[in-house]
Amino acid sequence: MTHPRIAHPGLATRRVDAAQAAEWIQPGMAVGMSGFTGAGYPKAVPQALAARMEAARERGEPFALRVLTGASTAPELDGALARAGGIDFRLPYQSDPELRARINRGEIEYMDIHLGHVAQYAWFGFLGPIDVAVIEVAGILPDGRLIPSTSVGNNKTWLDLADKVIVEVNHCQPLGLDGMHDIYYGTALPPARRPIPLLQPGDRIGEPYLRVDPDRIVAVVETNAPDRLGSFAPPDETSKAIAANLVEFFRHEIRAGRLSEQLLPLQSGVGNIANAVLAGLQDGGFSGLTAFTEVIQDGMLDLIESGVITMASATALSLSPPAVERFVANIGLFRERIVLRPQEMSNHAELVRRLGCIAMNGMVEADIYGNVNSTHVAGSTIINGIGGSGDFARNGFLSCFVTPSTAKGGAISTIVPMVSHVDHNEHDVDVIVTEQGLADLRGMSPKQRARAVIANCAHPDYRDALQDYFDRALAGSAGRHTPHLLGEALSWHQRYLDTGSMRG
Incomplete structure (x- = not known):
């Protein structure tokens, strides 16, 4: 029997808690995580991962990762991992105070890079292999395709390149997001590139869902938490x-x-x-x-x-x-x-x-x-x-x-x-x-x-x-x-x- 938000029978059987999912991530790995300006980031696995890092630090064992995202995330991800001493390299954009402080103290190597360059750098191999992707979605379709949540960012790239994938299905994200996305799969590496067929901002040139081989999804974690987004003051x-x-x-x-x-x-x-x-x-x-x-x-x-x-x-x-x-x-x-x-x-x-x-x-x-x-x-x-x-x-x-x-x-x-x-x-x-x-x-x-x-x-x-x-x-x-x-x-x-x- 499948779950309402996890319609793929095989993936429904891979539901685990965040702590179990975090066990797939080991020290020294490169992890591509979802998230862009505080939207669509994984809510549970990073915190479970930070707890493992804290325990490792108490034992005197190093546990740090290369963390790659779409842009800034939230305290539950960047802040938690930075506080646990669990990031040794970060790109491409950040806004968390704890992470920023550690970067400026020289404790974390930070690559400030144009957001439009990240995916192609990853495909070119400039960033090294991606070991694990941790991606938040709004749901999983019967054929294993993923309904994106409130941000897309570099999720397509992390899903394409990662050896293993952990999916967080967030029940707090509205299912009405289904159909709002346009994921283009027509890019290629030089010299095989072709023009992108987009002529107006509203043109849809791809498909509404993220693709991933279900066999590479090693864990599915259910969450029910909103994006942590700040309020904007009225213009002065x-x-x-x-x-x-x-x-x-x-x-x-x-x-x-x-x-x-x-x-x-x-x-x-x-x-x-x-x-x-x-x-x-x-x-x-x-x-x-x-x-x-x-x-x-x-x-x-x-x-x-x-x-x-x-x-x-x-x-x-x-x-x-x-x-x-x-x-x-x-x-x-x-x-x-x-x-x-x-x-x-x-x-x-x-x-x-x-x-x-x-x-x-x-x-x-x-x-x-x-x-x-x-x-x-x-x-x-x-x-x-x-x-x-x-x-x-x-x-x-x-x-x-x-x-x-x-x-x-x-x-x-x-x-x-x-x-x-x-x-x-x-x-x-x-x-x-x-x-x-x-x-x-x-x-x-x-x-x-x-x-x-x-x-x-x-x-x-x-x-x-x-x-x-x-x-x-x-x-x-x-x-x-x-x-x-x-x-x-x-x-x-x-x-x-x-x-x-x-x-x-």
Whole structure:
């Protein structure tokens, strides 16, 4: 007799508890786990695994893994394994405080990599063999295919490549997700690659389910736990000002004939500023929009529900608890307007370029020449990672980066002479936006960019100092193409480390 969510008779007999499933994972293995920005990660096996690691540590036995995911997960996975000393290598993106602290203390090797590169690196063999995949799903079909849950991420790749597979069937995930996914199996390794037949964000080019040989599934674990997702604060005045500047820029581009009233497919990073920009599009009277992005968060769900966005393609849902309730209550509508894909599709350079995406991402800081740091504090301390911003910045029709002009109560200027770490160089950055204004850097030389960024984006408390730096660099540097005073270029960051403020 089969289980309601586990319709494959053979796999129904492999139901075990999380502790038994975790026994399949041994020290030193490479484990591909589901999960993308707090959605669709395994809930039980990682915690059972962490308990084994703690017990091994008490016996003086090392027990650590190479952990590969789609993006960030949650405390039940990243936090639990990091706290147990059970991760010796991690990619591609993380946001857990415990994991981050151990990375920055040098206890865990961390590879910060473009999200669109992970699957192909795995297929190329650059990441080594994948021993076990631990994947959350909403259900198992009679033929063994898997109904994906709230994220797809790299699940297809881990299922294709792993020697053994552990499946968590989460009863908390709505069965209405069935049919929302599009899993494309047409990729190949060079030189056998062929064009991906996707022309519009809503095109379905694959199938709704994940494939895996049932013989490789060694354990099935049932869970009933929600994704652990945070709530988003209402946009503050700074976020609203940033959003207004960007929306007005879109209007300018429409008047110039470079965009239509429907814009182009939107890509939006995660966070309060991103939600504010999306709200600004709705307040600005836009309609008939589409999205080709990585994550659907509250602001985008609002636009889909209201009809401002008619179709959205992503790889994960990252919704606050109230938004989850709305999503489940109206899942029939959302299943018609949302397509969830593997991240090798959602972040694919060819598709981003072909569709002409408008990329809108946050940053830590930008320098006067348009180089952007998205990941590090003072050059050395990782925050979360580059995520998918580079996939879109390099390949999109427009590459926009947004941030408040100051941080830490004004002690930090986010516009600096030289960024302390480069994630997106000046060649991949079109527009920089703060609450002070917007700098359109297209078609400008380095010196022209510097003048635009200082005049339009810098906070008044720092504008004169930036202008002074630029003027002296222009007069005193060895080269006049991109003038810098190398002895001072990073002095603002050093001053902050020494005194707690960038102010002179």
